[in-house]
Amino acid sequence: VNITFLTGGYEMAYTDVAFKFKKLGKNVRIGRNVYFRHPHLIEIGNNVIIDDFTYFTTRVTIGNNVHIAPFVSSIGGSSSELFIGSYCSIAAGVRFVCLSDNFRSSALTNPTIPEGFRDDGDRLRSIVVEKHVIIGTNSVVLPGAHLCEGASIGAMSLVKGTVEPWSLCVGNPLRKLDTRDGEKIREAEKRYEEYINGQHME
Numbered sequence: 001v002n003i004t005f006l007t008g009g010y011e012m013a014y015t016d017v018a019f020k021f022k023k024l025g026k027n028v029r030i031g032r033n034v035y036f037r038h039p040h041l042i043e044i045g046n047n048v049i050i051d052d053f054t055y056f057t058t059r060v061t062i063g064n065n066v067h068i069a070p071f072v073s074s075i076g077g078s079s080s081e082l083f084i085g086s087y088c089s090i091a092a093g094v095r096f097v098c099l100s101d102n103f104r105s106s107a108l109t110n111p112t113i114p115e116g117f118r119d120d121g122d123r124l125r126s127i128v129v130e131k132h133v134i135i136g137t138n139s140v141v142l143p144g145a146h147l148c149e150g151a152s153i154g155a156m157s158l159v160k161g162t163v164e165p166w167s168l169c170v171g172n173p174l175r176k177l178d179t180r181d182g183e184k185i186r187e188a189e190k191r192y193e194e195y196i197n198g199q200h201m202e
C-alpha cells in the first residue's frame with residue numbers, strides 16, 4: 001500500500017508523554033487521544049490540561065494554567081505557530097487556523113501540490129493568544145489573529161485581526177459587547193501566585 005506518514009516516518013497515534021516535547025512543564029494532564037504532529041515543536045508550561053480529541057499540526061507554545069477543552073484544533077503545519085499565554089481557557093471545538101491557502105489566489109491550492117505551483121504569499125503565519133483570554137465554544141480563529149490580554153470571545157464567533165485587551169466580543173462579524181475588569185483579574189492573578197509560591201515555601 002502506497003502510504004507515507006505525514007510526519008515522514010514516525011507517527012504518534014495517541015499522546016505518549018515520553019515522546020520528546022521541546023518543553024513539558026509540571027502538572028500537565030493530556031488526554032490519551034490528543035495528537036501532536038510535531039511533538040519536538042511543542043512547548044507546554046506548568047498546570048496545563050489538554051482534553052481528548054484535540055489535534056495540533058502546528059508549532060505550539062502554551063503558558064501556565066491553561067485549559068484546552070475537547071475537540072480543539074490548531075491547523076497549518078510546522079511552518080505556522082500558535083501561542084497561548086498563561087491563564088487562558090479554550091472551550092470545546094475552537095478552531096485555530098494558523099496558516100491557510102490564499103483564497104484569492106489564481107494558483108493551485110492544498111498540500112498535495114508542490115511549492116512553486118502554489119501561492120506562497122501566505123506562509124509563516126501565527127495566532128497569538130495573550131494571557132487571561134477566554135474563547136467560547138466552536139469559535140474559529142483565522143491566521144494572523146492577535147487576541148490581546150484578557151480578551152473574551154463568545155461562542156461561535158469568527159475572530160480575525162486584533163481583538164482589544166479586556167474586551168468581551170461576540171459573533172460574526174465580531175462586535176464588542178462589554179469590557180472586563182482587567183485590574184481585578186490582574187489582582188486575582190497576583191493573589192493566586194502569592195498563594196502558590198507560599199505553598200511551595202512550606
Ligand SMILES: CC(C)(COP(=O)(O)OP(=O)(O)OC[C@H]1O[C@@H](n2cnc3c(N)ncnc32)[C@H](O)[C@@H]1OP(=O)(O)O)[C@@H](O)C(=O)NCCC(=O)NCCS
Nearest residue numbers: 089091092135136137153154155156157169170171172177
Ligand atoms: C458572550 C456571552 C458570555 C454573553 O452572555 P450574556 O452576558 O448573558 O449576554 P446575553 O445573552 O444577554 O447577550 C447579549 C447580546 O449579545 C448577543 N450574543 C450573546 N452571545 C453571543 C454569541 N456567542 N454570538 C453572537 N451574539 C451573541 C445576544 O444575542 C444579545 O444581543 P442583543 O443585545 O442584540 O439582543 C455568552 O453568550 C457566550 O457566548 N458564552 C460562551 C460560553 C461558552 O462557550 N463556554 C464554554 C465553556 S467554559
